[in-house]
Amino acid sequence: MARVKTIAFQGLQVLPIDVQVQIASGLPSFNIVGLPDKSIAESRERIRSALTSIGLGLPSERITVNLSPADLLKEGSHYDLPIVMGILSAMQILPIKHIESFILAGEIALDGSIAKVSGVLAIALHCAKNGLGLICPFGNGAEAAYVENLSVLAPHDLLSIINHFKGTFQLTPPTCPSTIWPSNLSENLSEIRGQALAKRALFLAACGHHHLLLCGPPGTGKSMLANRLPFLLPPLSKMEALVVTAIHSIFGQLKGRDFLFERPFRSPHHSCSQAALVGGGPKARPGEISLAHCGVLFLDELPEFSHHTLEALRQPLETGEISVSRANARAIYPAKFHLVAAMNPCPCGHLGNTRKQCHKAPLCGERYLKRLSGPLLDRFDIRVDVKPVEVEDLLRPVISSSPELSVERVIEVQRIQRKRQGVLNGELSLKQIEEHIRMHSSALSLLVSASERFGLSARSFQRIRKLARTIADVEESQDVERHHMAEALGLRTYEY
Numbered sequence: 255m256a257r258v259k260t261i262a263f264q265g266l267q268v269l270p271i272d273v274q275v276q277i278a279s280g281l282p283s284f285n286i287v288g289l290p291d292k293s294i295a296e297s298r299e300r301i302r303s304a305l306t307s308i309g310l311g312l313p314s315e316r317i318t319v320n321l322s323p324a325d326l327l328k329e330g331s332h333y334d335l336p337i338v339m340g341i342l343s344a345m346q347i348l349p350i351k352h353i354e355s356f357i358l359a360g361e362i363a364l365d366g367s368i369a370k371v372s373g374v375l376a377i378a379l380h381c382a383k384n385g386l387g388l389i390c391p392f393g394n395g396a397e398a399a400y401v402e403n404l405s406v407l408a409p410h411d412l413l414s415i416i417n418h419f420k421g422t423f424q425l426t427p428p429t430c431p432s433t434i435w436p437s438n439l440s441e442n443l444s445e446i447r448g449q450a451l452a453k454r455a456l457f458l459a460a461c462g463h464h465h466l467l468l469c470g471p472p473g474t475g476k477s478m479l480a481n482r483l484p485f486l487l488p489p490l491s492k493m494e495a496l497v498v499t500a501i502h503s504i505f506g507q508l509k510g511r512d513f514l515f516e517r518p519f520r521s522p523h524h525s526c527s528q529a530a531l532v533g534g535g536p537k538a539r540p541g542e543i544s545l546a547h548c549g550v551l552f553l554d555e556l557p558e559f560s561h562h563t564l565e566a567l568r569q570p571l572e573t574g575e576i577s578v579s580r581a582n583a584r585a586i587y588p589a590k591f592h593l594v595a596a597m598n599p600c601p602c603g604h605l606g607n608t609r610k611q612c613h614k615a616p617l618c619g620e621r622y623l624k625r626l627s628g629p630l631l632d633r634f635d636i637r638v639d640v641k642p643v644e645v646e647d648l649l650r651p652v653i654s655s656s657p658e659l660s661v662e663r664v665i666e667v668q669r670i671q672r673k674r675q676g677v678l679n680g681e682l683s684l685k686q687i688e689e690h691i692r693m694h695s696s697a698l699s700l701l702v703s704a705s706e707r708f709g710l711s712a713r714s715f716q717r718i719r720k721l722a723r724t725i726a727d728v729e730e731s732q733d734v735e736r737h738h739m740a741e742a743l744g745l746r747t748y749e750y
């Protein structure tokens with residue numbers, strides 16, 4: 255019997271799988287057992303053809319392949335390569351001792367070539383952690399090579415991997431093109447004219463990881479502003495980039511790329527289902543919020559999303575992960591994203607515009623806002639009105655973006671927060687708020703009077719403190735002063 259190692263995915267988790275191949279005398283047959291799904295059952299035909307095309311045939315004996323542990327459902331096409339290598343070892347064409355220290359994953363084509371599969375980066379991370387090597391398709395080689403201290407073989411076809419182990423051919427290890435780590439992610443706020451308040455809000459949101467709601471008539475640049483947020487955030491660290499790429503890779507979202515360096519920006523349409531947004535479906539797949547992990551989730555036309563869909567966001571917003579359970583699948587996915595939402599002030603979008611207002615104003619605006627639940631609205635630390643752009647602003651020549659709203663500034667302000675408390679202000683827990691947010695008495699009295707006057711909820715109360723802390727950090731002030739608090743209170747439209 256020959257044993258070869260491969261893996262199975264359960265959500266983002268990588269589980270080791272043992273492929274056991276036995277060739278015994280008996281009537282010729284070829285069976286795969288151990289809860290394979292349809293795509294694996296079909297791998298028998300691919301393997302038979304591939305072996306024929308390289309001039310080897312399956313032996314006319316009883317071949318049994320077992321995927322162990324047998325009680326775990328196996329899905330995906332990456333089992334072809336471990337199965338065929340196991341058969342070759344059992345046929346004593348390949349010495350088993352060579353492949354014992356590798357994890358294998360790859361899909362075999364009828365002509366013996368090895369086709370790309372998804373999830374290779376996650377497999378490579380698993381190999382590195384367990385001190386194993388990796389044999390993966392040539393097309394995935396660059397992806398695997400991002401993991402350091404890992405021996406990777408990425409053959410084009412079956413013949414080259416057989417010859418490599420026989421010593422008649424030397425596979426060269428794949429290299430990672432990491433020298434092109436992008437430094438000039440250039441999209442900035444300079445193209446957006448006017449909108450000083452909205453830009454400042456976006457900058458503060460980036461500095462302190464505050465969720466942001468933009469409300470304003472159509473065509474005022476809300477989508478433009480949201481699109482710029484990933485470029486205002488510090489570049490991904492290598493570890494974050496690995497996680498982001500692994501998530502996208504497992505779920506086939508790499509779109510032909512080897513590696514994702516930039517923060518994801520996901521903007522699902524408002525007709526999307528709850529399963530598409532937070533994850534779910536029969537296989538408990540991850541949703542947009544997990545694909546937006548470490549990046550930005552932009553919900554345009556927020557009130558048009560279904561109520562249930564939006565309410566499902568509340569838990570991951572607090573915990574940074576989502577647990578998806580279905581009849582026979584359960585998984586926990588990371589979902590730490592920066593939420594930006596945009597909405598029109600009313601269904602037609604022109605509430606407040608004296609030239610375009612319709613006869614339903616102003617009641618329509620209130621009714622429209624009521625589609626959002628209080629608890630959800632509460633989770634937006636910053637809520638600003640985006641006003642129509644003035645014609646003079648549009649005609650003014652583009653000046654290069656101002657240094658006070660730059661990613662460099664964001665990085666500095668984040669460093670101050672991390673040094674003081676380890677996390678960004680938007681992520682502070684109640685205990686940390688008490689510990690780290692020192693308020694000047696004048697700031698406190700302003701907050702208390704606003705709270706009494708407008709009946710702020712306890713959550714609002716804390717969120718305003720966090721936002722005021724960020725504003726103080728931008729000024730590098732030790733304490734939260736009265737004017738910081740005043741600005742924070744002003745950035746909470748719809749509170750009152």
Ligand SMILES: Nc1ncnc2c1ncn2[C@@H]1O[C@H](COP(=O)(O)OP(=O)(O)O)[C@@H](O)[C@H]1O
Nearest residue numbers: 445446447449471472473474475476477478643
């Ligand atoms: N503040 C602005 N500065 C420059 N161009 C703008 C501005 N606002 C809107 N535009 C122009 O209008 C288009 C639509 O803007 P968009 O961001 O989609 O508006 P909204 O999302 O508010 O409806 C943009 O592509 C841009 O050409």
Ligand SMILES: [Mg+2]
Nearest residue numbers: 476477554596
């Ligand atoms: Mg828009």
